[in-house]
Amino acid sequence: MAADRCQNESANRHYEEGGWGWIVVIATFTAEMIVFGNIKALGVFVETIAKEFDTDLWLTGWVASLSLAVQLLMGPLLLPLLRMFGCRPVLLLSGVMATVGYILAAQSHTFVEWGVFVVCFAGLGSGCFIYALVSLLATYFKKYYPLVVLIGDLGMSCGTLIYGPITQVLLDTYGWRWAMMIIAGLTFHLVPVAAVAKTSNVDRDQQSYHRIPQTVERSPSNTSPRLQKSAEDEHCCSKMLATFDFGVLTDVRFLLVSLACCVVAFCFVGWAVYVVPHGIDQGLSPMQASFLPTSFAVGNIIGKLVATLFVQIELVQARWAMCIGALLASIFFFVDPFMASYAGLLIVTMVIGTGNAICNTVKLLLFRNMTSDDRLLGMLMWQGLFLGFSDVLSGFASGKYL
Numbered sequence: 186m187a188a189d190r191c192q193n194e195s196a197n198r199h200y201e202e203g204g205w206g207w208i209v210v211i212a213t214f215t216a217e218m219i220v221f222g223n224i225k226a227l228g229v230f231v232e233t234i235a236k237e238f239d240t241d242l243w244l245t246g247w248v249a250s251l252s253l254a255v256q257l258l259m260g261p262l263l264l265p266l267l268r269m270f271g272c273r274p275v276l277l278l279s280g281v282m283a284t285v286g287y288i289l290a291a292q293s294h295t296f297v298e299w300g301v302f303v304v305c306f307a308g309l310g311s312g313c314f315i316y317a318l319v320s321l322l323a324t325y326f327k328k329y330y331p332l333v334v335l336i337g338d339l340g341m342s343c344g345t346l347i348y349g350p351i352t353q354v355l356l357d358t359y360g361w362r363w364a365m366m367i368i369a370g371l372t373f374h375l376v377p378v379a380a381v382a383k384t385s386n387v388d389r390d391q392q393s394y395h396r397i398p399q400t401v402e403r404s405p406s407n408t409s410p411r412l413q414k415s416a417e418d419e420h421c422c423s424k425m426l427a428t429f430d431f432g433v434l435t436d437v438r439f440l441l442v443s444l445a446c447c448v449v450a451f452c453f454v455g456w457a458v459y460v461v462p463h464g465i466d467q468g469l470s471p472m473q474a475s476f477l478p479t480s481f482a483v484g485n486i487i488g489k490l491v492a493t494l495f496v497q498i499e500l501v502q503a504r505w506a507m508c509i510g511a512l513l514a515s516i517f518f519f520v521d522p523f524m525a526s527y528a529g530l531l532i533v534t535m536v537i538g539t540g541n542a543i544c545n546t547v548k549l550l551l552f553r554n555m556t557s558d559d560r561l562l563g564m565l566m567w568q569g570l571f572l573g574f575s576d577v578l579s580g581f582a583s584g585k586y587l
Contacts, residue, residue: 205383206325206333212378213318213337219375220311222344223287224253225478226352226368227303228461233361238296246459248300250579255304256312257573260566263313264430267562272317276379283310284376287369291362307372314375316569317382320562323553324384334549335493339486342542346482349461353475430563438555442507442548443568447575449511449544452518453537460534467525477534484535488542496550503547503554510543 227249235245266275286306293299319334326333355364433439456463460481464474488510495501501509517536524533548568556564 203325203329206322208381209318209321209325209383210333210336212381213315213322213333214340214343216314216318216375216378217337217340218344219340219372219378220256220314220344221341222348223307223311223368223372224249225345225348227252228459228478229349229352229356229475230361230365231459232462232465233356234296234299237361238299240296242462244296246462248303251300251304252308252311254573255308256315257569259309259312260316260569260573261430264563264566267313267317272321272382272384273379276313276317276382277376279310279313280373280375280379281310283307284369284373286310287365287372291365291369311372311375314378316562316565318378319549320565321382321384323561330553331493331497331550334553335489335546338489338546338549342482342485342489344482345478345485347479349475349478350472353472430560430567433556433560433564433567436555436564439552439564439568442551442555443571445507445511446544446548446568447571449514449541450572450575451579452514453541453579456518456521456537464530467530469527469530473527477530480531480534481538484538485542487535488539489546491539492543492546496547503551507544507547507551510540510547512540513543514540 228246231245231249232242234240235242238245263275283306286302286308289306290299290302293302319337322333322337323330352364352368355367358364359367460477461471461474464477465471469477492506492510495506496503514537517533517540521530521533521537524530552564552568553561
């Protein structure tokens with residue numbers, strides 16, 4: 186019988202903080218550093234790839250944004266796999282798939298090949314990790330959940346901080362093919378991350394979600410075939426609704442927060458992919474432009490620290506913190522096109538990173554507070570689907586009119 190190993194464990198025990206959860210925190214940090222660092226690395230590659238395959242810059246940039254978008258779009262489809270087979274085997278397969286994707290991309294001879302390997306292999310393989318691990322953290326922590334989310338989410342900032350300059354150095358030293366092979370080697374570290382992913386052995390909140398029995402009760406012999414068929418159809422429908430967790434789509438709070446996240450993502454993703462080419466277009470050298478993601482990462486760290494501190498000590502309500510972050514990013518998105526100096530671009534990039542980090546950190550805390558442990562994964566996966574559509578549109582629109 187298929188077990189919901191990713192979100193449900195047997196045993197009636199008291200809720201405990203920490204334990205193996207601290208290993209999962211380290212794994213989450215590592216996974217976020219690799220997955221989001223790879224996105225930044227692709228942002229450095231886009232101009233070189235465009236020249237290598239004699240294609241438009243907006244196409245290579247769109248492929249880079251699609252690599253992130255496919256990780257989000259496939260969320261609801263991966264949800265049944267995570268629940269049927271458990272996190273560990275699915276994540277192990279995903280880590281291998283992502284690594285193979287970058288290896289094949291480094292050997293590609295056409296732009297189409299490169300795009301397919303980056304999106305359909307590397308992107309899809311990376312898609313299971315972030316939300317699955319964040320949902321696992323909820324099974325280990327309640328009181329310290331904002332803190333452990335901060336620690337895990339700092340992996341994204343560190344990946345952005347170091348991958349931009351390192352990728353540029355690798356690109357200048359070894360060329361794009363060997364640089365991408367080294368990225369593949371770093372991506373292989375997702376495999377040991379997957380090996381330590383397991384859920385807590387204690388009961389979690391299960392107020393909003395109940396598993397559907399795996400077997401259909403036999404109908405009495407005097408029940409008509411039509412009624413029996415109707416009961417079986419109803420059971421199958423209920424089982425499908427529970428497996429894909431369609432129930433979260435009826436939560437108005439979830440839909441409103443997801444809409445706000447999509448607006449923030451639409452503004453951010455296209456800018457993030459093209460920030461290095463944008464810096465070069467503004468007159469910076471390739472090496473100077475490669476440090477713009479580093480400046481963003483510094484602001485990202487500041488934003489996460491501020492958001493977590495303010496929400497943890499209840500200085501600002503979570504929803505107002507999200508509004509502040511969105512407003513801060515919006516103002517400096519407007520300023521960015523008019524800034525030509527290197528120092529000015531570094532400051533603008535840092536502040537945008539701060540605003541974006543506030544929104545993304547508070548988003549996870551809002552979702553954690555509005556649902557139970559066993560339903561958090563479904564909520565995150567569906568929200569990822571909405572973000573994926575937003576990312577696709579953003580990457581296309583930003584590149585087309587760059």
